Amino acid sequence: MQNDLVTMNDDKMRRDLKGLTPKGIDRFCTEAMGQKPGQGTRVAVRLFRKKVEDFDLMTDLNRPFREQLKRHALISRLMIDQRSASGDGTEKLLYRLDDGNTIEGVLIPGPGGRLTLCVSTQVGCASGCAFCRTGESGLTRNLSAAEIVNQVFAAQKVAASLITNIVLMGTGEPLSNYEAVKTFVQAATDRHGMGFSNRKVTISTCGLAPMIEKMADDTEMDASLAVSLNATTDAVRDQIMPVNKTYPIARLIQALHHYGRKTNKTVTIEYVLFRGVNDSDEDAVRLMELLKGLPCMINVLMFNSFPGAPFERPDEERVYAFRNMLLKHGFVAVVRNSRGKDINAACGQLRAAVT
Ligand code: SF4
Structure with a gap:
């Protein structure tokens, strides 16, 4: 069973605390164990902040409470199956889930001690973006909140330094x-949770307009937003990103304005350049027209090609010419180089955005 509150263990009907928010843990300890409000918050702090994954090691809780926790709750873990390091400092992680499926993550070091973890939210993906290898095999299933949380725990154990940023890319x-992502965001950003700033947790979407509006209206879903745009006409975007057939560019931009108005936040626009497809001066002009009045910053990304890819990488001169046109007209635009090319980092076009 997977929902926004709990992951159940069918055998023992114990609740996986990693699938709950700190508030959810406190509520659970009150309702299921008769503890006073606030006792569960202490458990949440030990778990999320101190990364204590064994009730017996939560020694500042009294023994009867620890015994109760062992009877009613569990703390799941996620195994890392493989690690592959790239020459540019990124490291790809392959996690094995309980049902045998695997998912990937990437640790990406940045300047000033930054260490970004790229987190998966589904096994496979239904979106079918033409530039992404993940989309080729379709969606297998959603991840539970605990499976998303556990990626942070598992990655932190092998990381060389503290993970400072999380991107759901x-x-x-x-x-x-x-709902699972919302639970994860709350566990990550709650002061009794992992303690990340909301600005350091970024959700990246291919452009599900109604869900962007839902996120904007949801005061309990407080994270940064990045949107993968990648084209300036519906004809081209239909080819690159099938989601555009359901939510065309104008509908997406409308949702982004709603997001900007409701949250007062700046949206990150991801724009991957494909040679001869979306990288012309005319595209740059159309892009500026589309984004006029939207509080945003633009990441201009170079396509990271793979065998059999239907697109080519533009040369650097074109990339910088494109970026410079945006800068000249007052847009905030940055060229990002893809990282982890030699380890075939999955869904890697977007990951460049975080370095
Ligand atoms: S780019 Fe992201 S949304 Fe698109 S198919 Fe790949 S995983 Fe899915």
């Missing part, structure tokens, strides 16, 4: 798995 479309 791995396998899957986060907004298609809204």
Whole structure:
């Protein structure tokens, strides 16, 4: 069973605390164990903040409470099956789930001690973006909130330093798995949770317009937003990103304005350049027209080609010419180089956005 509150263990009907928010843990301890409000919050802090994954090691809780926790709750874990390091410092992680499926994550070091973890939200993906290998095999299933949380725990154990940023840009479309992602965001950003700033947790979507509006209206879903745009006409975007046939560019931009108005936040626009497809001066002009009045910053990304890819990478001169046109007209635009090319980092076009 997977929902926004709990992951159940069918055998023992114990609740996986990693599938709950800190508030959810407190509520659970009150309702299921008769504890006073606030006792469960202490458990949440030990778990999420101190990363204590064994009730017996939560020694500042009294023994009867620890015994109760062992009877009613569990703390799941996620195994890392493989690690592959790239020459540019990124490291790809392959996690094995309980049902045998695997998902990927990437640790991406940045300047100033930054370490970004790219997190997956689904096994496979239904969105079918033409530039993404993940989309080729379709969607297998959503991840539970605990499976998303556990990626952070598992990655932190092998990371060389503290993970400072999280991007939901791995396998899957986060907004298609809204409730689990919301629970994860709350566990990550709550002061009794992992303690990340909301600005340091970024949800990246291929452009599910109604879900962007839902996120904007949801005061309990407070994270940064990145949108993969990648084209300036519906004809081209239909080819690159099938989601555009359901939510065309104008509908997407409308949703982004709603998001900007409701949250007062700046949206990150991801624009991957494909040679001869979406990288012309005319595209740059249309892009500026589309984004006029929207509080945003633009990441201009170079396509990271793979064998059999239907697109080619533009040369750097074109990339910078494109970026410079945006800058000249007052847009905030940055060229990002893809990382992890030599380890075939999954869904890697977007991951460049975080370095
Ligand atoms: S780019 Fe992201 S949304 Fe598109 S198919 Fe790949 S995983 Fe899915």
